[in-house]
Amino acid sequence: MLNIPRPFAVVGALALVGSLAACGHNPPPPQYSGGYQTPAPAYPSNPAGTEYGRVSNIEVLQGRAQGQTSGGGAILGAVVGGVLGNQVGKGSGRAAATAVGVLGGAVAGNAIEGRNNSNEYAQGYRLSVQLDHGGYRVYDVSSPGDLRIGDRVRLYNGQISRI
Numbered sequence: 001m002l003n004i005p006r007p008f009a010v011v012g013a014l015a016l017v018g019s020l021a022a023c024g025h026n027p028p029p030p031q032y033s034g035g036y037q038t039p040a041p042a043y044p045s046n047p048a049g050t051e052y053g054r055v056s057n058i059e060v061l062q063g064r065a066q067g068q069t070s071g072g073g074a075i076l077g078a079v080v081g082g083v084l085g086n087q088v089g090k091g092s093g094r095a096a097a098t099a100v101g102v103l104g105g106a107v108a109g110n111a112i113e114g115r116n117n118s119n120e121y122a123q124g125y126r127l128s129v130q131l132d133h134g135g136y137r138v139y140d141v142s143s144p145g146d147l148r149i150g151d152r153v154r155l156y157n158g159q160i161s162r163i
Contacts, residue, residue: 010082010098012099041104050155050156052131052163053135053137053152053155055150057127061123061124062111062123069110074109074110081102082098082101085099086101088097137155
């Protein structure tokens with residue numbers, strides 16, 4: 001067994017947790033563009049050309065947004081886990097329990113923070129357009145506006161407009 005003094009074990013465990021918390025940042029949830037602008041069609045064609053077609057389907061996309069974490073939950077969880085782990089065992093067993101408590105607390109604290117920050121729902125719409133020349137385009141938008149299934153539309157530079 002390693003004979004590491006307790007202060008060094010605690011400082012090392014906190015440094016490890018801080019490093020892990022920095023790696024645990026979640027990317028922001030995807031943002032839907034406003035109006036009829038779309039990031040890009042699923043099946044791109046000539047971006048400068050105008051195409052015509054009909055709206056064949058409008059699907060509601062709804063999912064729980066990913067909770068953002070700042071690392072504060074991981075740090076708080078690490079401290080609480082370290083304190084609780086330090087109450088267990090004697091000697092090197094206590095140092096091991098402290099390290100396990102720090103790591104477990106960091107993971108749990110980060111998960112709790114992420115869950116508490118995910119109260120929002122991301123909603124968008126997927127518009128499917130059957131083109132006159134036989135092609136097919138799919139667009140993700142924040143709102144379909146006044147478009148309905150069967151409407152004739154013009155597609156130009158990633159924008160959809162009813163005609």
